[in-house]
Amino acid sequence: MKALNEWRITQMRVTPIAFRDPPLLNAVGIHEPYALRSIVELETNDGLVGIAETYGDEGMLKALETARELIEGFSPFDLNGMDERVKHGVKATKSAGFEMNLAPGSHGAKNAAKVMAAFEGAMLDLIGQRLGAPVCDVLGGAVRDSVPYSAYLFFKYAEHIEKPYAPDAWGEGISPEQIVAQARRMRELYGFGSIKLKGGVFDPAHEVACMAALAKAFPGVPLRLDPNANWTLETSIKHAPALNSLLEYYEDPTPTLDGMNELAKHTTLPLATNMVVTSFEELKQSVRYPGRGPVQVVLSDHHYWGGLRATQTLARICDTFGLGVSMHSNSHLAPSLIAMTHLAAAVPNLSYACDTHYPWQEEEVAAEGRVKFVNGSVTVPRTPGLGVTLDREALRTLNEQYKSCGIRTRNDTAEMKKYDPSFTGKSPRY
Structure with missing residues (x-):
């Protein structure tokens, strides 16, 4: 050696x-x-x-x-x-x-x-x-043995318009009843203790109705709604009273720090973000607002914040200013999910269960196989290093x-035009 x-x-x-x-x-x-x-x-x-x-x-x-x-x-x-x-x-x-x-x-x-x-x-x-x-341990030591994740619900179609493979097992998810069924299945499979819905897709009143249906079906379970900044400030304020009694936090309903700051005056909910605070410079701008400020929960993502250590620094700053901290996710496999788990284990002030798209993914590159969730949490690996080896x-x-799929740059808007040629993706749309 x-x-x-x-x-x-x-x-x-x-x-x-x-x-x-x-x-x-x-x-x-x-x-x-x-x-x-x-x-x-x-x-x-x-x-x-x-x-x-x-x-x-x-x-x-x-x-x-x-x-x-x-x-x-x-x-x-x-x-x-x-x-x-x-x-x-x-x-x-x-x-x-x-x-x-x-x-x-x-x-x-x-x-x-x-x-x-x-x-x-x-x-x-x-x-x-x-x-x-x-x-x-390289990051300073685990303060928890397992890391909680949230059920991540999506509005969805039953199958792709182009059919390169068989439809998934989840089926359509449009109506409040279908969204509740999606949540129930996800909780039964993985045991998640909180639920998030990716919104900004349909009329806001429909999405609020879906959250109300989830609250009725799962009393006491923390809920989150993420319209992905696709609601105007006026729309975000309009629906705040109904959401105040439903949500754990209100994530990125409207764009810009100024917009979120104004919304904060009209809701009792913490406002969370992975869109208006995505760098230390934007965090500095956010904490300079007087009063409550535009953001109360920062959702980090080590993939674009500069890494695991940068996210630890972010968490310490959030603690200094009394802000909550959790983690955003994208479509990912075991190496990403396990890296998030090591990081979350080494962040003492992790305030909320982390996001993960993992239940939506079926394929894997890890020789250890699919990552297992126990009661909605992933156990922190204790093997040397990441704890993931590649299945070659x-x-x-x-x-x-x-090589064969033909996709080289993600473009959800172009894909949607295959279903609706008039779709523009303009945001905020509601």
């Missing part, structure tokens, strides 16, 4: 993958039949391999390739040096108008933060393997699926 001062990253491998994704509806359209991710592997001169999962769109793949020379030959321990190299070596790119209405994972302006997060994840996996410690055959299969 190489001495620690001689330990170096000798090779980076990036494997883009595509996995089946249901026809889930959101503010800007509908999920395409396949979701894109990529698996980053960093191999060292003593044969260890650290892995991380990140975005798989064309822009992210180009950013990772640009950064190859920044990481090869580097010490896995030099996380600060890596941050500086990537910060100055990876350039922002312009995002399309459609992408700006999604979470910042699609924003070209976040390229450096996204690359830093991917490299850091694989480096922490390497460090944990070398030291014989789980990633949560599964990785090859999903890479071949990437």
